[in-house]
Amino acid sequence: MEYKPQYGPGTSIVAENRRKQMNPDYKLERVRSVTDEDVVLILGHRAPGSAYPSAHPPLAEQQEPDCPMRRLVKPTEGAKAGDRVRYIQFTDSMFNAPSQPYQRTYTECYRFRGIDPGTLSGRQIVECRERDLEKYAKELVETELLDPARTGIRGATVHGHSLRLAENGMMFDMLQRSVLGEDGVVRYVKNQIGEPLDRPVVLGKPMDENWLKEHTTIFHSLVGTPYRDDREYIEYIQRIHSLRTKYGFMPKEE
């Protein structure tokens, strides 16, 4: 029988969104467009247009040992070229941001190759070869995984995901990397570590509350979908909790 991943339990819209994001067969909705140069500017790892610095010679120029794993696993473009390993890090507000750290890691592991995600409570970092990173970052920024107001691209000083929003709906950012202009458009004026950019990078208008509520992957009892309303999810979590608690006693299902 062919195995079909279920990705996650739940009957709520939040659970459905989680499954959609994780499922590589689902095409993520593209809600904005940024140029490759914009991505390079926000990442701040190299100057736009400059060559990729390398960590080692291209694989084609190296004497690769005869290894079955190397025959089995094809290198990514970045690995082939010997790129450096670089990162992008996201902070997602708890107020109905479209994604959240664990969700991002699951999503990336299902969709991308050659990555090393790091998941923390308030931020999620993903490391990979530089040219792969730029490709992945573009997808992460352009699709429904990002909202300009509730998601921050923050390499350092990420504080803000659990704070109240500002009056204009922006998530708090100590370094104010992104600014909501009077025209309602969010622009990145600093790169992800807080260095000013030569020109602002336009990410577009923040999504409205209804869109966020329909696309979020975070349960929130006050501003979104309450966790307790999704009975199937609770049943699943209680089962996991129960089993892992009993694990030490050799559990047997009734």
Next chain:
Amino acid sequence: MTDATFPQVRIVPLRLLKPVTAESLLNKLAGITGVRRILVRGPGLPEDVPYGPARGNPNPHHDRRTINVGDTEIALRVQVGEVILEVEDDSAITEIRSICDNFFVNYPYQILMGRFMKTDPTLVDYARYGPDADPDLIGLADPRSRDGPVIIRTE
């Protein structure tokens, strides 16, 4: 030590306030008769990037600016998240509540009653102000910064 008999209230809006809004609110609150001390709190907005690869670089931020309350200039170093007031008696609290009801119309707020200001000097306060510190100033400014509390005179 602070006299424990003075009531204190904490105003918590649902959103972090912009400097213009904070200025307007503080001006209204400072005009109330019977307000002894006001403490403004919120997440910090440092002048320099405090850590990370860009550590030490200047950190321009639209919300870190000087506001005028009464006749006094105050350099905001935080994004205002809550305002704590110590008042002479309960009549001032009624007035604070009515001002806030009229002020926060776009988003809700909470008023909490209790003890919110520091009552005893800590070790850091002792190191900064010495043994004879004015008890009214304890807890009103970060003892590790050079800035002290601001005195506001209103008509």
